[in-house]
Amino acid sequence: KQEVTQIPAALSVPEGENLVLNCSFTDSAIYNLQWFRQDPGKGLTSLLLIQSSQREQTSGRLNASLDKSSGRSTLYIAASQPGDSATYLCAVKTGANNLFFGTGTRLTVIP
């Protein structure tokens, strides 16, 4: 069974810092990897999706990388802002019908 781990579980940084969130998975036979953002009491918003054949994806201040062979992905957030405070989840897709989720990293950006 695919296991997805996210480290750290929580992170506090001052505004303006660059930061990296980590995601690791045990089975490298993935179809894609998706990073989500979840605000308290809200649903999940998709941030970036990386296909298994890709190495990275970028959207604005966000950059996600994927090293499938080592079972790792990172989400890089540049010049963090208080509005970036949320829980960030990574999920891997291993077939047609399931996403395996990590437990998330709760990010707090301090003004």
Added chain:
Amino acid sequence: NAGVTQTPKFQVLKTGQSMTLQCAQDMNHNSMYWYRQDPGMGLRLIYYSASEGTTDKGEVPNGYNVSRLNKREFSLRLESAAPSQTSVYFCASGTYTEAFFGQGTRLTVV
């Protein structure tokens, strides 16, 4: 631009009561999913439906039933609620590539 809509947003049930969580999507996706989210455990798949008329069990199906009424709607039923089913429930729909989530239903069973 509704996307995935879940109702209700909040619900409190007594042990043994039944209820149905509703989900509808307007993106013409074939696949729909029900997940539950518990502290420290991430989201876990309860049931999924690859297309209208088909449903399959996910990782944690016990205590739940589902109905894929048509392409748009996928409901989750708790026949006899238990305190262990206290959770936040998310419906999602998607293509083979990407999933889109609703806002969630926070269910408390007392």
